[in-house]
Structures are given as C-alpha cells and as structure tokens.
Amino acid sequence: MDNDALHLFEETLARYNRERYDAVQWSDYGRLPQGHAPERWAELQAMGCFELLQPEDDARPAPLADLLPLYAAAGEALWREPLATVFAEPVAVINQLADLDQRRTLLDGLISGERPLGYAHRETADGAADAIATTATASTAASGTGWRLSGDKAMVIGADVCAGFLVSAIDAARGAPAMFLVDAAAPGLQLQRYRCIDDGIAADLRFDQVPAQRLCDGAAAVAAANARGTILAAAEALGIMRGANRDSTEYLRERRQFGQSLLGFQALQHRLVEMLMRQRECEALVAAVAEAFDHASPTLPRQVLVLRVAVARALRHITREAVQLHGGMGVTQALRIGRYYRRALMLDSLHGTADQALEALSEHS
Amino acid sequence: MAATLHAATPAQEAERAAVQRAAAAAGFDAARFRAELRAFCRDQVPADIGTRMRQHQYFTREQRIRWQQLLQTRGWFVGHWPKAHGGQGWGPLQRFIFVEELERAGTPWLTHFGTSFLGPVLCAFGNDAQRARFLGPIRDSTEWWCQGFSEPGSGSDLASLKLRAERSGSHYRVNGQKTWTTMAQWADWIFCLVRTEAGGKPQQGISFLLINLKSPGVTVRPIDTFDGGRHVNEVFFDDVEVPVEHLVGQEGDGWTIAKFIVGRERLLVTEIGKAWHLLGVLHSLASTRREGARKFSDTAAFRRRAAELEVQYDSLRATAYAAVLEAEAGREHPVDASLLKIRGSELQQAIHDAITDLLARDGLAFQIEGLHDDIDGYRHGDARLPGLLHEHLHCRAASIYGGSNEIQRGIIAKTALHV
Numbered sequence A: 001m002d003n004d005a006l007h008l009f010e011e012t013l014a015r016y017n018r019e020r021y022d023a024v025q026w027s028d029y030g031r032l033p034q035g036h037a038p039e040r041w042a043e044l045q046a047m048g049c050f051e052l053l054q055p056e057d058d059a060r061p062a063p064l065a066d067l068l069p070l071y072a073a074a075g076e077a078l079w080r081e082p083l084a085t086v087f088a089e090p091v092a093v094i095n096q097l098a099d100l101d102q103r104r105t106l107l108d109g110l111i112s113g114e115r116p117l118g119y120a121h122r123e124t125a126d127g128a129a130d131a132i133a134t135t136a137t138a139s140t141a142a143s144g145t146g147w148r149l150s151g152d153k154a155m156v157i158g159a160d161v162c163a164g165f166l167v168s169a170i171d172a173a174r175g176a177p178a179m180f181l182v183d184a185a186a187p188g189l190q191l192q193r194y195r196c197i198d199d200g201i202a203a204d205l206r207f208d209q210v211p212a213q214r215l216c217d218g219a220a221a222v223a224a225a226n227a228r229g230t231i232l233a234a235a236e237a238l239g240i241m242r243g244a245n246r247d248s249t250e251y252l253r254e255r256r257q258f259g260q261s262l263l264g265f266q267a268l269q270h271r272l273v274e275m276l277m278r279q280r281e282c283e284a285l286v287a288a289v290a291e292a293f294d295h296a297s298p299t300l301p302r303q304v305l306v307l308r309v310a311v312a313r314a315l316r317h318i319t320r321e322a323v324q325l326h327g328g329m330g331v332t333q334a335l336r337i338g339r340y341y342r343r344a345l346m347l348d349s350l351h352g353t354a355d356q357a358l359e360a361l362s363e364h365s
Numbered sequence B: 001m002a003a004t005l006h007a008a009t010p011a012q013e014a015e016r017a018a019v020q021r022a023a024a025a026a027g028f029d030a031a032r033f034r035a036e037l038r039a040f041c042r043d044q045v046p047a048d049i050g051t052r053m054r055q056h057q058y059f060t061r062e063q064r065i066r067w068q069q070l071l072q073t074r075g076w077f078v079g080h081w082p083k084a085h086g087g088q089g090w091g092p093l094q095r096f097i098f099v100e101e102l103e104r105a106g107t108p109w110l111t112h113f114g115t116s117f118l119g120p121v122l123c124a125f126g127n128d129a130q131r132a133r134f135l136g137p138i139r140d141s142t143e144w145w146c147q148g149f150s151e152p153g154s155g156s157d158l159a160s161l162k163l164r165a166e167r168s169g170s171h172y173r174v175n176g177q178k179t180w181t182t183m184a185q186w187a188d189w190i191f192c193l194v195r196t197e198a199g200g201k202p203q204q205g206i207s208f209l210l211i212n213l214k215s216p217g218v219t220v221r222p223i224d225t226f227d228g229g230r231h232v233n234e235v236f237f238d239d240v241e242v243p244v245e246h247l248v249g250q251e252g253d254g255w256t257i258a259k260f261i262v263g264r265e266r267l268l269v270t271e272i273g274k275a276w277h278l279l280g281v282l283h284s285l286a287s288t289r290r291e292g293a294r295k296f297s298d299t300a301a302f303r304r305r306a307a308e309l310e311v312q313y314d315s316l317r318a319t320a321y322a323a324v325l326e327a328e329a330g331r332e333h334p335v336d337a338s339l340l341k342i343r344g345s346e347l348q349q350a351i352h353d354a355i356t357d358l359l360a361r362d363g364l365a366f367q368i369e370g371l372h373d374d375i376d377g378y379r380h381g382d383a384r385l386p387g388l389l390h391e392h393l394h395c396r397a398a399s400i401y402g403g404s405n406e407i408q409r410g411i412i413a414k415t416a417l418h419v
C-alpha cells in the first residue's frame, strides 16, 4: 500500500469504529450467541478487507505490513470478530504448502469469506503457546482410508465461524509433527465453548479418530504461523496502546480535583509520558519486524521474540497505568479502559507472556 | 522464610523476640494466640465456606455473616474494641496478628465498615445512646454497614464533597449522591460524610451522619466492574429524613472522624497475611504444572520470580510489624501508614501478575458462573481459574481505593519532606 492508500484505509477504519463500535454496540455484540455480530464480520468482508490477502503472484504473498492498520483498528475498538481465522495463522500455514493449487484453493476460501480456518495447535498440558510439542497423533488406517487424527486442542479462536481447522499433530509414520486439515463437520470432532478473560469465546477441541488431510511438515509451519500471529497481535496491541493513552490523557484533562485539571499535576504528566514513549517504541518495532517477516529475514525468529517481550511488557504497563489513572472509573465496565486491560491479559495468554518470550530469547541461538 | 513459603501449611517461623516482648507487655502470648487462631481456622470453618475458600469463589452475604458470628463466639470479631464497650481491649499488635492469621488461612474478608471503622468511631466520638443503639448489632453482625465517603466529583479531593444535610427541626434532610459504595447492596446502614455548612474552609463544614438505607428516598444502584462483580454502588439520597440523634460528634467533626477511619483503613489494607496466602497459591500452581520434563516450579525463571516476590514480601512484613510495634507503643512513624498502603497493594498486584502469567499458559478462560458455584457443564482449566482471575482484576483497585497510591505518596511528601 502506498502512503495515500494507507491514509485512506486508516480513515475508513476510524469511521467504521466510530459508527459501528461504541461501548454500547460492543456490549450488544458480546451478548449474541457467537460472541460477535455476524453482520460486522460480513461488513468487513464487503469493505474489501479480506482482499488484503490477495497475493501479487504465486511467488509473492500479500505483505503482512498491509494488515497492520486493520489490526490496530481492531485493537483500539476491541473488535470481537474472529480475525485470526482469516488473516493470521492460517495464512502462514497455507503459504508453506508446496502444492500451488492447494494453496490457491485454501487462500480463496479465506478471501471469499466462505472457508475461514481455525488454528488448532495449542494444548493445555504443554503450557507454552509456542511449543512444537504436541501429543495429538495422526495415523493412516490399515485399510488405506486416509489419515485419522486423535487428541485434544485448547483455546481455538473463532471455532464457530470455521469451515475447518488446521491441526498440528504427530505424524505417526514419521514420528514428527505435521499439519493436518480437518473439516469442521467431520465425525469424531467435539467442540466445547467458553468465555475468556477478554469476554470473547474460545473452544477446546477433542478429536477421536477424525478423518484428516495431511498438509505439510509441522515445525516450519508452526513457527511461521506463530510468528505471523505474534506480529499481528503486536499490531493489535498498538491500537490498544493508542486508545489507552488517548483516553487517559483526555480523562485527566477533563477530570478536576483540588480545583484544577488533574493533567496539571507533573507527577501524572510523567506517567503519561512514559506510556507514550513505550507506545512509540513499539510502533517502530512492529513496523520493523513486519518488514523482516515480509522479506523472510534470517534473523526473524529472534526479532519476533524481541517484539513479543517488548510489546507484552509495554501493553501490560500501559493498560495497568490507564486503569490506575482513571481512578475508580478505570475498574468499571462503563469505559473501554478495563476492557483493554483484560484484552492485554488475553493476548499474553494467546501469544505467550513477556517472561516466556524472554526465556525463549535467552535460550535461542 | 523461603522454606515456609514453599509449604502449603501455615508458616512455622519463630515469633520475633520484639513481637513476643510487646505481646507479653500487652498481656498475651503471641505464639499461643497464633496457634489458637490457626487451629480455629483449620477446624471451625464451615464446610460450604471451606469449599469456596479453596476455589477462591465469592462468598455470599449469609456466609460472611455466619463466619463473623463464629469468630464472635470467641469474642474475636470485636476483640479490638475497648472492654467497656464489649471488646477485649486488644491493642494494635494483637489485632494485627488476628487479621494476619485469618488472611493466611484464606477465610472470608471481614466486612470492616462496622467492626473496624464505625465501632471504634462510636467508642471514641459517639454518645452513650448511639453506642447502646448501634454497637450490639455490629458485634453480632445483625446490621451491615457501608462507607459513604466518595462522590462522583469528590474522589481524591474528598474535602470537596457535596452531599447536603440541612437541619429542619429534629431531622436532617439529606440530598445528593455517594458513589463507589462497597457492598451497599447488602447493607442496612451507611455512615456518611455530609456537608452541613457551605462556605469557609471545605473541611470545616463536613459532618458524620448515620443513615438507614431503608429510609424513603434512598436508592442503591450497582456499578458493573471489570472483575465481573457487582460489589460497588451508587447511592442516591432524595430528601431523606435523618433524625438529628444520628449525627456523630458535633456538626463539623466529620473531617476529624474521617481521618481517624482512613488511618485504620490503611493499616488493614497492608493485607500481609493475604500476600502470604497468595504466595502459597502461586507455589502450589507452579509445582503442579510442567515445563517439558520438569516441574514448572523447578525452572530457573520461576524460581527467580518467586525469589523477587519473597524479597518484597519479607520487606513488607518487617515494615508492617515495625509500624504495628510503634503503634502498640503509642507512637506513629510519619511514613508508615501510607507506605504500607502503597507497598501492600503493589505486592498483592505483583503476586497476582505472577499467578496470572502462570495460568495464562493454560489459557485464560473466565467462566464467571464459576465465581459463585461449580461450573455446570464444561470447564476449561483449573477450578480456581474464575476466582483467581476475579481477584487479580479486583486487586487493581487496591491502589485506587482508600486514598490512591498517588495520594499516599503526596501525603508522605507533605509529612516527611516538609513541603
């Protein structure tokens, strides 16, 4: 996207947020059984957002950098739509496929909105979201009817809208992880839904001898998927940081105690300044790492870990401070500040905490 | 300390000599008192309350009352009141040990508004008729009190409060609003700071009034909070008639009484026993989770983080006891009350961060129904998950209520830096 197009896109998104995502609408959408409003999801598609995934040609996937404004808008207004099922991990897995026709078909399914895919990698027992370790296994039946997959996957986002799931499992023939595609309606697949700390809905999946299609080796696909997920989550975090910083500054400007605007107290100005500095640093880092992703930089794995540490820390700091600076109002449901705080916890839970990433960084060579 | 923090049982640490001496001077044996409290919390907690304690669930009004009444069978619930008013005449030290041991055991939070705030206020500032009317029901937990200080326009700047009380004959007519009133939805009565006189220095026109929440013209409206609870409220007063006998002290004494209460609130919110309890939760969670082939509690990363918290905890406990010993000797260090409030809330928040980081590895499901009862149907993760996340979120308010940490730092600056 060139600068003009980018600017226009950001304006469109800002208008969308104003008209479609105020606090009341946010609450209303959340009460729907899916945990989000299907017409918002359809509207994003109609706005052409999904087209951002259209590759330039078979060799060059659409740049991740183009998705950053979309995710920032989602962060600021706390979109409930299951963006990940179209934009995040599935795309990275699909781009790993050697078979170009298969790539094209799966990607078209995402872009048309007809076949969103859930990313089912994480298992509760392994703890870390990044771990390649998986206990789910897939084997080919003796009768030669294809792969059958068994095991448990946890915290799959957007399972309700998905036509299928990308599942990491041990390929029993090779004893190594591989990625499989499972149809959402496949026999033997059970889905348990629940609310999460951000008020969104996730699902745990149980596979019992479920028919599956083997897509590709697992390790590289999981690494690429997690890198993509982490970068987009960082872009979302930027949106939250901007919203939290803007709201906090405005709140302190308006709020009067001791006969003056609270923004007049230097102790509070310095707190806001620290928040703004962290936001600025993260903006720069997100742009740099997205570029590294698009150019398949050899240092990408370390850069992604650095990004995760920096963004997770900054986001927790900023959302914590935003609550504190709002006083009692910060812990109510009336403002989005409390929701930002809870979404920050959820992002840690989905993409790993700063501690986890720092640990991985210190062990990574 | 390290070894005891890793254990799930109450600390076996020896009582400090200074504490023993001060206790002996006050006429009690600190070690024996602790042992008695521990045995009580081990053996006397009703089964339904014990279940909720283990799952970190939210206690009902009835459970809280039942627990307080159980404590009062030993005279403990109002142990800190003067003997002449039905207490045991405990000094600050014995009261602190009492609260610490209850918190360590994870028993329901004492509803401080009656027993810790209004009770002592009536003993110190009230008249005989007021004491005769109100102390008994507080002691027996048959009347529930809440605290009406804050207003929408008066949070940190409490002295600017506007709730108007106008004298007309034998009554005050009260008009205006309080907010953030904790547990007003369960309360029978509210003690309020009201403005009885406009003009002059804002602190001067403030009075302390006891108002029956069942009076005509009172409306209590809950505020939804981000922890999934409904425990704070807006309280509206529309021409509410309050008998003049319900004024505590004289008109204009409100600010002095408020300062008396706020001083006590700060010592209580140190919650050092709760910090100890939460550290136990953290260690037990870490020892039941795995990182590859190891227990998570054996990883260097976890051990370092736990060690950091131990440093914070030991420092705070030492400081808390230093402050209590000073208070026991009738002195007050100018920094203590605010310091304990700041560090107490910071420590609790830091422990909750560590717990949540650990839970995040399993996925942060938040099935709110699990706060009150077993989850009917599918449950993701640990049974304690809803309760611990609720506590994490609620604990963000610990640095806001009772005078925010920013205001506490301002107080220290004023008293210690002489600015």
Ligand SMILES: Cc1cc2nc3c(=O)[nH]c(=O)nc-3n(C[C@H](O)[C@H](O)[C@H](O)COP(=O)(O)OP(=O)(O)OC[C@H]3O[C@@H](n4cnc5c(N)ncnc54)[C@H](O)[C@@H]3O)c2cc1C
Pocket (backbone or CB within 6 Å): A255, A257, A258, A262, A265, A267, A268, A324, A325, A326, A327, A328, A329, A331, B146, B147, B148, B149, B150, B152, B154, B155, B156, B157, B179, B180, B181, B182, B183, B232, B397, B400, B401, B402, B403, B404, B405, B406, B407, B410
């Ligand atoms: C869960 C909860 C329970 C509560 N329970 C009760 C209750 O039972 N009864 C009751 O009366 N009240 C209660 N309160 C109210 C509480 O005491 C107030 O929220 C608190 O005093 C802060 O006031 P405020 O919310 O208006 O914040 P504000 O005063 O508007 O402050 C906003 C921010 O500015 C900062 N700030 C303000 N002034 C200064 C300054 N001079 N210098 C630097 N920083 C400053 C504050 O620290 C805060 O971060 C409760 C609050 C909460 C959140």
